[in-house]
Amino acid sequence: MNDGDFLSRLGVKFPIIQAPMGGVLSTPELVAAVCNAGGLGSLAAAYLKPDQILDEFRRTRALTDKPLNINLFAGGYEMKAVPDTRPMLSLLGEIHETLGLPAPVLPSLPPDPFPSQFEAVLEARPAIFSFTFGIPSPDAMKRLNQRGILAFGTATTVEEARLLEKAGVAAVVAQGAEAGAHRGTFLGSFESSMIPTLDLVRAIRLAVSVPVIASGGLMDGSDIARAFEIGASAAQLGTAFLTCPEAGTPNAYRRAILSASTDTTVITRAFSGRPARGLRNTFINKLQGKEDSILPYPLQNALTRPMRTAAAKADDASFLSLWAGQGVTRARPLPAAQLIDRLIFEMKEAGIAIK
Ligand SMILES: Cc1cc2nc3c(=O)[nH]c(=O)nc-3n(C[C@H](O)[C@H](O)[C@H](O)COP(=O)(O)O)c2cc1C
Secondary structure, eight states, rough: OOOHHHHHHOOSSSEEOOOTTTTTTHHHHHHHHHHTTTOOEEETTTTOOOHHHHHHHHHHHTOSSOOOOEEEEOSOOOOOOOOOOOOHHHHHHHHHHTTTTTOOOOOOOOOOOOHHHHHHHHHHHOOEEEESOOOOHHHHHHHHTTTTTTEEEEEEHHHHHHHHHHHHHHHHEEEOOTTTTEEOOOSSSSSOOOOOOOHHHHHHHHHHHSSEEEESSOSSSHHHHHHHHTOOOOEEHHHHHHHHSSOOOOHHHHHHHHHSSSSSSEOOOTSSSEEEEEEEOOHHHHHTTTTOOOTTTTTTHHHHHHHHHHHHTTOOGGGGBBBBTTGGGGOOOOHHHHHHHHHHHHHHHHOOOOO
């Protein structure tokens, strides 16, 4: 399939995908603005309850009639043995005090939300469903197919991409080491799955026959052009969209991105228990050398939520998860439609033919 066929199958004008960004970041306003400008907008639904997924979808639909993507976490939720929780509770206790919060308590975790979230996605029936952290069951993949919903799966290695192709995805999102936020790794170790985006795209392109979407550290049209030259059919950008006015990025987070000077991103398990790339801040520093006290995902994620919510309210970047990719210093505070125009202009300048 050539790139033009892929785009017409999606019903999208430009090969640019705004990455799903969990929490309140990829708002209906951002998703709709991207779709209306000819890109593919993505709603991040992994942290939403089924009725919230349907509500966000309706709110987005009221702003655009273009094809859009809904994204979920399809794995990684299994609870491993929980280590001694006292060191983490005590460390968080001190931070809670400075933020004026009551002492932290270990949350009880509900069962994996994926099955009920997935039913909501089927009901919403978006053009595209993308997922990360694993692969939905064969039955789930069949149900997507029956409804004509195209599936995109995230791979951080060639082996993961091969499994995704076998499971029937319409495209593989190749998430390179430079990418912001959580690693999608679901097969090997996180450490062995840190492959630079362009190397990963090249290798996956050779290994599978479905289209490959490059993701990780891509900030401008010339970055995207380089990925296209080695066989990418589209690009999925997260960090580049975080500073759009339509994004739900808290002000302190936005300021941290726009003032990031050198390569200040790190991979950390501090906020969620799962490796993710973000800007170094006080919380990450506080946990340095205390990695053993970090609880597994999703427990650490639930436990740090009150801290992160309070920090966002207090406009304090010290205790917020500041997810960002390695291209963070090149983020531009442009409205989404202008950012897409700029990316397309730069891709054309770099020699990529776009209609
Ligand atoms: C703040 C943020 C939140 C993210 N949340 C999700 C998510 O919910 N689901 C997902 O598949 N990918 C998520 N990603 C990863 C993106 O899909 C993509 O791989 C990444 O943004 C690419 O790197 P870049 O940020 O350098 O462009 C997130 C990325 C960021 C920056």
